[in-house]
């Protein structure tokens with residue numbers, strides 16, 4: 001990943017290269033990291049993260065995904081999960097800004113883990129409904145406790161293998177405004193979940209894919225998504241990839257500094 005990251009740093013552009021008014025505005029106002037925000041929502045989420053990072057309770061993991069690059073076996077402390085599986089504050093805040101900007105109402109969050117990034121999505125629009133999916137019952141129980149602690153009443157936590165739970169849930173949902181894909185980091189499931197969610201996407205939907213350069217399989221999955229005829233604007237920020245479906249402009253892919 002280091003080689004790929006260096007390549008990204010060489011290729012990534014900023015607002016001066018952007019001719020698309022939509023992407024220019026979005027990049028300057030929403031994507032580009034702003035001054036350190038002391039937003040009250042951010043403070044409560046980061047205090048919770050701090051507590052989880054010092055929690056030495058051990059749990060047994062059930063893994064339906066590509067596994068960890070760091071740990072072997074199925075025993076983990078909550079501190080280890082909080083340090084290695086959760087997206088950092090920078091990315092939680094990016095999702096928060098995107099959801100608040102687009103006023104996304106129906107949100108699909110694949111891969112809850114301890115729920116830190118789910119809470120960012122929940123707080124970004126309290127009027128939204130967040131469907132969050134986790135396969136590991138022990139991890140999901142901690143996430144649910146975290147949602148209760150921060151009064152996130154708009155989250156429905158769905159426990160089970162996403163291969164089964166996603167199609168069932170999507171059958172009950174009319175449309176998806178925002179989706180965050182951070183569960184099974186393999187080619188086939190990533191593409192399958194994308195296609196399933198795509199069927200409920202609309203002109204203003206936003207999809208965010210995590211770890212698009214994490215492995216060869218994820219690289220291939222990102223290539224599939226980027227070249228899909230319905231994915232009209234894609235933005236590679238290296239650790240995440242954004243997808244927009246606006247028909248108002250020609251298909252374009254961007255690699256932007258983040």
Ligand SMILES: C[S@@+](CC[C@H](N)C(=O)[O-])C[C@H]1O[C@@H](n2cnc3c(N)ncnc32)[C@H](O)[C@@H]1O
Nearest residue numbers: 064065086087111113117134135161162183184
């Ligand atoms: C990288 S973690 C998610 C981190 C979380 N989005 C965050 O930023 O806080 C991935 C999670 O997806 C779950 N997962 C992976 N594959 C799954 C599947 N097929 N079904 C359900 N959950 C799955 C794992 O159990 C793990 O908790």
